[in-house]
Amino acid sequence: MLAVARAATAGISRKRPTRLDDGAAAVEMALVLPLLLFVLFGVIDFGRMLNTQITLTEAAREGARAAALYQDADARVQAATTNLTGVTDTVVACPVGGSVAANATVTTTVGFTFVTPLAAFASLFGGNLGSSVTLTGKGVMPCVG
Numbered sequence: 640m641l642a643v644a645r646a647a648t649a650g651i652s653r654k655r656p657t658r659l660d661d662g663a664a665a666v667e668m669a670l671v672l673p674l675l676l677f678v679l680f681g682v683i684d685f686g687r688m689l690n691t692q693i694t695l696t697e698a699a700r701e702g703a704r705a706a707a708l709y710q711d712a713d714a715r716v717q718a719a720t721t722n723l724t725g726v727t728d729t730v731v732a733c734p735v736g737g738s739v740a741a742n743a744t745v746t747t748t749v750g751f752t753f754v755t756p757l758a759a760f761a762s763l764f765g766g767n768l769g770s771s772v773t774l775t776g777k778g779v780m781p782c783v784g
Contacts, residue, residue: 673763680755688751688774694720695747695776699728702745703778706732712745723749733782747776 698719706712712730720726731744751772758768 673760677757677760677764680757680760684753684755684757687754688772691723691749691751692774692776694723695726695749695774696778697776698726699745699747699776699778700780701778702728702730702747703743703780706730706743706745707780707782709733709783712743716745716747720747720749725749739782741782743780743782745778747778749774 698716701719702712702716705715709732712732713728716726716728726747726749728748729746731742733741733743751774752770753768758770761768
């Protein structure tokens with residue numbers, strides 16, 4: 640029985656990689672891993688940044704709508720940005736007496752900080768992100784006469 644098994648595998652040779660190939664996978668991983676982490680961290684932080692930007696723009700529109708209706712724009716902005724901290728707003732309200740040609744304008748601002756070490760990885764690739772970015776949103780509504 641053993642002779643049959645040896646005869647069946649006689650034509651198959653198992654080749655072990657040479658010593659030159661032993662570290663190739665480690666070198667390839669060392670070259671590709673920083674780029675892979677940079678892309679992963681970028682997807683995470685820029686997704687969060689986009690969500691923050693959309694929230695700021697929505698809050699600015701809500702504030703401008705409130706200011707156009709002579710309501711408290713700051714309270715409306717703060718209510719729309721409950722998931723963000725440190726949001727500031729600048730309100731240019733409608734003139735008293737109403738003017739159809741005038742606009743109510745609200746600008747919201749917040750400092751966005753990265754949660755991943757994206758800035759450190761960006762410096763490896765020649766970029767300069769810093770640890771935080773200032774995001775702004777703007778909303779404009781015509782005044783009700």
